Amino acid sequence: MSTLSERILGGPAGSYVDRRIDRAFAHDGTGVLAMEAYRRMGTPEPTRPETVSIIYDHLAPANTSQTATLQKELREFAAAKGFSLTDVGGGICHQLMSEGRVLPGEVVVGADSHSCTTGAFGAFSTGVGATDMAAIWAEGSTWFRVPETIGIDLSGRLPAWCEAKDIVLTVTGKIGMDGGTYRALEYTGDGAAALSMAGRLTLCNMAVECGAKAGLFYADKTTQEYLARYGHEVEQQKPEEGPYCRELHIDLADTEPVLSVPHRVDTVAPVTDYAGTPLDQVFVGTCTNGRYEDLERFARIVRGKEVACRTIVVPASRAIMQQAAKTGVLADIIGAGCMVGPPGCGPCLGMHMGVLGEGETALSTANRNFKNRMGVGAEYYLGSVATAAVSALAGEITSPEGIL
């Protein structure tokens, strides 16, 4: 018996291993720092440049001459080193890595904390800092401490008004912001098997919000079908399930729409507890909930109606935006009075357009509600796409329960 992390990293929990990196990526923010560190390391050429992606998403397109100049420098560096570069408008690094660039069993490292997202494919995916990334460019490998694993067994099916976001907020509330530190989360059970790939990506994305190093699903039929769309034939992974340092069981039928309340991700409460809270802004997007399935669900709720507060929708990638344009989802969203932003991180990290003013309140589908993150002196709640949609229409926090 071994956990999926132990199998992929090749050692028992607690041991230290050196592993070759199958995919490495950085964005415009961390990429610049990694480039600086790489230069100072004095290594002439990267070991395996073909495994490296640079993806512009955090300040994309650039908002000042200063950031534009930093991006120009990184663009030239990436070209000189033979890295793959996805320029502005391509989308969020985690989403692009999810569009056929990560396969089951791989070791994937991103210079961004939400790199755990692609554990949804049965890969060991984790985040590192910029200097670590520079050393990975140089060596093509790095060291890991193999994590202990928390097993999360999902049974049953979600009610119509709930989605993966409600599951992961519930899990984060149960484990707490540091309950997963130095550990991995492994999702199993018939409830997990029934989740779409978009839902699995949402669950793995937020593993880091309880401190975990990785979030993982076993590759199954859903994984095979999803990756086949990108031309990859992959094998299923046989679940061994354990040994776990802790186990959680969640019956999805008991899930209710929930929110993370300012300013902690693990302060989780039913949406109904906060119903009626006036909102200045609703934001739908990010690496947590900017996928096509999310946009389509949002559009279905707001179609033919008018939002009652300013609402910003940001597709997580160009491919998602294209699909949403083709199917009329974008037209429905724009028609309801929402603003659609360019594919990327949007206002999530508070560096770019759409940040909040002092004293304002927002509901966001992102993964963090840290104090001042999305605007100094503002408050924001984290919730599902459905909660965001019905709340945008009402201009106040509203539960989708009974509406859908």
Add this chain to the structure above:
Amino acid sequence: MTLSGPAVCIGTDIDTDLVIAGRYLRTKDTSVWAEHVFEDLDPSLAHRLRGAVLVAGRNMGCGSSREQAPVAIREAGVVAVVAPSFARIFFRNAINVGLPVIECEGLTCHEGAAVTISLEEGWVEGDGVRHPVRPLSGRMQDILAAGGLVSYRRNK
């Protein structure tokens, strides 16, 4: 390596946005990060950190992978950071940028009280009480001794 300094106490679950806010990340000038470190937690903190040992609560450095967070703390003059637990990316980043971080349970923090740390022997002393801690791995100690992963690799 023995490190010591007066304690500066901060709370639990200090996230990287509180260490250095996103609005200050549009530069690679480390002095900007040092100047604004912990600004959203306590604007007076940045100027009390030179030579200090930062004593934090559980889950220090949770949140993003931004390496500017440990760099800002180091550049502000902090000698070492002691906490019962660290967020893992922050912990690894701190070692990589040459900021000593020590996991220590049970240290009570009194603002300004002397704290002494031995990385090799694995203890932290504060209030006259010596707390044993798990020593850092040999590789981590080597990286710290070199002043960070960049110099460690350059020297290799």
